[in-house]
Amino acid sequence: MWLYLAGSIVMRLSQFAILVAILCLFPKAASALQEMRVPFNFQWGDSQKNVEKYIQGTKARIVERKIVGGRTVLVVEGIPQKLLLRTLFYFDSDALSEIELQYGDASWDNLKYGEFYDEIRQNIDSKFGSGRLLTREKSRDGDVLQTLFGHQWTQGHMTLRLFLYTANKDSETIRVMSLHYKDT
Numbered sequence: 234m235w236l237y238l239a240g241s242i243v244m245r246l247s248q249f250a251i252l253v254a255i256l257c258l259f260p261k262a263a264s265a266l267q268e269m270r271v272p273f274n275f276q277w278g279d280s281q282k283n284v285e286k287y288i289q290g291t292k293a294r295i296v297e298r299k300i301v302g303g304r305t306v307l308v309v310e311g312i313p314q315k316l317l318l319r320t321l322f323y324f325d326s327d328a329l330s331e332i333e334l335q336y337g338d339a340s341w342d343n344l345k346y347g348e349f350y351d352e353i354r355q356n357i358d359s360k361f362g363s364g365r366l367l368t369r370e371k372s373r374d375g376d377v378l379q380t381l382f383g384h385q386w387t388q389g390h391m392t393l394r395l396f397l398y399t400a401n402k403d404s405e406t407i408r409v410m411s412l413h414y415k416d417t
Contacts, residue, residue, distance in 0.1 A: 267360045269388040272320075272332050273312075277391075277416035281328040282304060284322050293320075304330070306413065316349075331415040337408060343399055348407050350397040352383055353410070361386045366387075367394065377402045391417050 271277060271286065271330055288295060296319070297308035305324040313319055316336045323331035336353075337346065358364055367383035383396045394413040397408060 266362055269361055269386070269391045270306070271329075271391070272414055274335065275329055275332070277329055280326050280327050281322075281329075284324075284329060288367060295325060329416075331413060334412040334414075336410045336412070341408070343401075343406070343408070346397060346399065346410055350382060350395070350410055353412070354395055357384075359389060359395065361393070364395070389416070389417070390417050 245392075255333055275284065275287075284307065285295070288307075291311070292313055293309050294312040295307050296310050297306075299306050299308070301323075303325075305327075307322040307324075309320045309322065310318070316338060318335045320345040322329060322334070323333070334351070341349070354364065364384035364386045366372075367385050369382050371378065371380045373379070378401045380399045381396065383394060385395075386393045392413075392415045394415070396409075396411050397411070398409045398411075
């Protein structure tokens with residue numbers, strides 16, 4: 234009996250050693266999650282001047298400058314990325330603190346936006362792990378039906394949030410699907 238148990242333990246340790254060796258040969262398989270990065274190779278804290286210099290070097294253009302919640306926001310259109318409608322760069326005291334990417338297509342209906350949202354969410358889940366549901370709500374403000382879905386991923390001191398907002402009034406519909414990269 235004792236020899237049987239000892240042999241079984243040695244066999245399990247050998248199998249474990251082989252598994253560890255295989256995982257060392259394929260480190261990506263052991264750690265499939267990717268590191269979350271600030272879009273466009275920026276760093277949190279980059280100055281507004283540096284961001285504007287980058288924008289001038291692309292085909293993009295600043296279409297609006299505004300203050301939202303005490304933060305300076307640059308609204309940029311024309312960054313060459315599939316389905317990217319506009320990008321909002323947020324600055325706290327001249328330091329980049331958030332980038333919002335707004336995606337979509339004017340020809341899409343609510344169903345297509347929902348499918349696109351699910352596709353993006355699954356893609357992000359595969360890169361950074363399962364996201365946390367932030368909100369899933371429908372509300373009515375007078376004759377406007379509003380829907381908001383949101384998921385969040387956090388890694389280190391960065392948060393990524395995905396939102397889908399729709400507002401329907403009669404035959405008019407507003408839809409916005411956005412990714413928010415934020416320094417936390």
